[in-house]
Amino acid sequence: RAKSAGRGRVEVFDEALRRQLDERAELEEAIREGLAAGEFLLHYQPVVRVDGATLEGYEALVRWNRPGHGLTMPDSFIPTAEKSTLICHLGRWVLGEATLRFARWLQTRTMDDEEPGSPVTIAVNISGRHLAAASIVTDVKNALRAAQLPPELLVLEITETVLIDEPAAAPHLRALRELGVKISIDDFGTGYTSIGQLQFLNADTLKIDKSLVGSQRPGAAELVELVVRAAHAFGLSVIAEGIEHEEQVLALQRVGCDSAQGYLFARPQESLDVGRDLVPRRSPPSAGERPGD
């Protein structure tokens, strides 16, 4: 009868759901243990000015040296960490590690290394859930104090959807900007934010997603140009993400984009010194990550 068949389906569904929940609990536990055991590490990818490729800053990107799994990329554990307050623990670790490593690196730089112009910054990705948590402002203050890093040198990258999905994040964002920390809107062009809404964004920088900058569709270049012009009109500087080809740099220069980040300049890697070796608009022959690492 239909009834028993229906019950059978429910059992199959229950089974699949239970397995999914078990896997999630297992991964959460492994992340928790991994944090305690020091299995996480950061790679750093330079952000460069498109005019002449001088170093502007670095983005810290988390990796996990998971026993039995090798170097594990964020897409395979961040979504699970974001389902609980575990993302706040991980985010706190990333903030502490990135600011400390960056502050130490700044100290090793001699006067000769310093580029004229604005100082080099360190950017950290912050999940919406962490930004909405009561601890975020303290977490950032603690990291800055421990590293003795001026707040202006820290950039927090948040996605455009955070302000819609996490209304509790808005006052925290204001408090962080009052501290002097910079805010960057990540992955612009993948969410629902319209160009007009850029005027209401409480931020300093806009990062245009690689899916938009790299698009070959007719009109895509004009759209990038529009975004750059609107961002500038509202006082935001613009970084183009995922730049892999020389022609993209020329196009970005044409539309007045400020900065870029991508494999063309450097891959994310463990050392912060890569920026010193940046060859203007050429891919350095570095021993960094390869796709599929």
Ligand code: C2E
């Ligand atoms: P994202 O913040 O947009 O970071 C940029 C991603 O693009 C990084 O992937 C980077 O390795 C990759 N990328 C850089 N240049 C190129 C290029 O030229 N071509 C291509 N195809 N890719 C490029 P990754 O490191 O795998 O990170 C993925 C995402 O995971 C990040 O996207 C960010 O949303 C998240 N994530 C990374 N680290 C953290 C973290 O510490 N905390 C949180 N909450 N999220 C993080």
Ligand code: MG
């Ligand atoms: Mg980012």
Ligand code: MG
């Ligand atoms: Mg991004």
Ligand code: MG
């Ligand atoms: Mg992205």
